[in-house]
Amino acid sequence: MEFLRRVPLFADLSLEGLQMLDSQARIRALPADAWLFHQRDRGDACYVVVSGTLRLVLEQGSSEETTLGLLGVGAFFGELSLLEPDGTRAAGAIAVVQSEVLEIPIAAFETLLHTYPAIAYNMLRRVAAHVRRSDERRLEDLRHKNRLLTDAYTALEQAQAEALRRARAARELELGRELQRRLVPTIFPNLHGVVIAAATFPAYEMSGDFYEVRQLSEHMLSIVMADVCDKGAGAALVMAMAKGLLLGMDQRHPLALVERFNQLIRATNLDAAVITMVYSHLDIARRRFTYVRAGHDWPLHYRSKQGRVTMLEGGGMPVGITEEAFFEEMHTDLEPGDALVFYTDGLCDARNFAGDTYGRERLISAVQAYGRLPAHGLADAILGDVRAFQSGTPPIDDLTLLVVKFNPEA
Numbered sequence: 001m002e003f004l005r006r007v008p009l010f011a012d013l014s015l016e017g018l019q020m021l022d023s024q025a026r027i028r029a030l031p032a033d034a035w036l037f038h039q040r041d042r043g044d045a046c047y048v049v050v051s052g053t054l055r056l057v058l059e060q061g062s063s064e065e066t067t068l069g070l071l072g073v074g075a076f077f078g079e080l081s082l083l084e085p086d087g088t089r090a091a092g093a094i095a096v097v098q099s100e101v102l103e104i105p106i107a108a109f110e111t112l113l114h115t116y117p118a119i120a121y122n123m124l125r126r127v128a129a130h131v132r133r134s135d136e137r138r139l140e141d142l143r144h145k146n147r148l149l150t151d152a153y154t155a156l157e158q159a160q161a162e163a164l165r166r167a168r169a170a171r172e173l174e175l176g177r178e179l180q181r182r183l184v185p186t187i188f189p190n191l192h193g194v195v196i197a198a199a200t201f202p203a204y205e206m207s208g209d210f211y212e213v214r215q216l217s218e219h220m221l222s223i224v225m226a227d228v229c230d231k232g233a234g235a236a237l238v239m240a241m242a243k244g245l246l247l248g249m250d251q252r253h254p255l256a257l258v259e260r261f262n263q264l265i266r267a268t269n270l271d272a273a274v275i276t277m278v279y280s281h282l283d284i285a286r287r288r289f290t291y292v293r294a295g296h297d298w299p300l301h302y303r304s305k306q307g308r309v310t311m312l313e314g315g316g317m318p319v320g321i322t323e324e325a326f327f328e329e330m331h332t333d334l335e336p337g338d339a340l341v342f343y344t345d346g347l348c349d350a351r352n353f354a355g356d357t358y359g360r361e362r363l364i365s366a367v368q369a370y371g372r373l374p375a376h377g378l379a380d381a382i383l384g385d386v387r388a389f390q391s392g393t394p395p396i397d398d399l400t401l402l403v404v405k406f407n408p409e410a
């Protein structure tokens, strides 16, 4: 009774009212973590905390919980569900520590409301406050969910745009690669027993390496091996432009062609347009090889009679550096069974795990060892030697190899 009198809600109750409550209410003990009731349970009593602490919980899902508030000694709760017919609990109540509550059955609660207008009025104020608070909570909850949704939507939009951009870039690269594949020949003129084999491997999606073999007359081939001094898409664009320029040029004189080509490349004003190249003519009837080496790695000449390899001499700077560049036209005579090996610097610069480069010495040894093989066999043997040396280390530069096997028909 004394305890009931100290509960603020019951402060104005008459002795009769307090006695009625006291006779009908009972104490319930709750161990820590015990549920007094769950949200959505049917309400059949209201409560006052006698000892300990309870927590009011919104149970939103199996794992989601929101604490509405803590109830200390003297707190009154559990009345909302009693005010509507067959009302259910708006929240669950759980003991935080070992606690006790005074349980007032619905019948006693209704008698109180009917008998004491002041209590009914207080109850009305509590309900109004609950409704307002729950509206605010719902609004804030909605705003929060809206923010989460907006964030998720923005993230999704960004991810979609990024995926689209990547797909487009990948498609463009694929188109570029395809275009480039068509720019380098795979079928070569096979005349008078001269067989050519070539292979190119870009370090990135696209490459700055290129080669070209054209038949200029019945007995004359032009052979070009070139390397744009850059990698990737930029190099590939310069490569396509350079190839176009070369195609339209007068091919009769190697030295004149390289000099003119240098001026044309300079005239493009592109910084990236620096190209090392070997431009050459193979005169099959005269067994003569004429070439201009513009800053490119020395082609190798396998002399079948001696079984030896020589580097083809002759100097010159890369194309595209200066208008005053100096180039040299050189000649060498070929014997049946000889081979010419052209390559880009990606071949000698191929690295192994230890960081060592394949190098020209190894290349010369390989050409010397396999020089007797036909063109494709020799190209495969050289590439096999490089791959074995690399043992899986990813390439850092484009790698191109072209082999000419000279077996003129008598």
Ligand SMILES: Nc1ncnc2c1ncn2[C@@H]1O[C@@H]2COP(=O)(O)O[C@H]2[C@H]1O
Pocket (backbone or CB within 6 Å): 043, 056, 068, 076, 077, 078, 079, 080, 081, 082, 088, 089, 090, 091, 092, 130, 133, 134
């Ligand atoms: N914001 C609130 N929303 C719902 N119930 C509340 C809230 N704050 C306190 N409560 C009390 O928690 C009790 C849960 O059971 P009832 O719905 O019977 O009555 C509820 C109120 O007494």
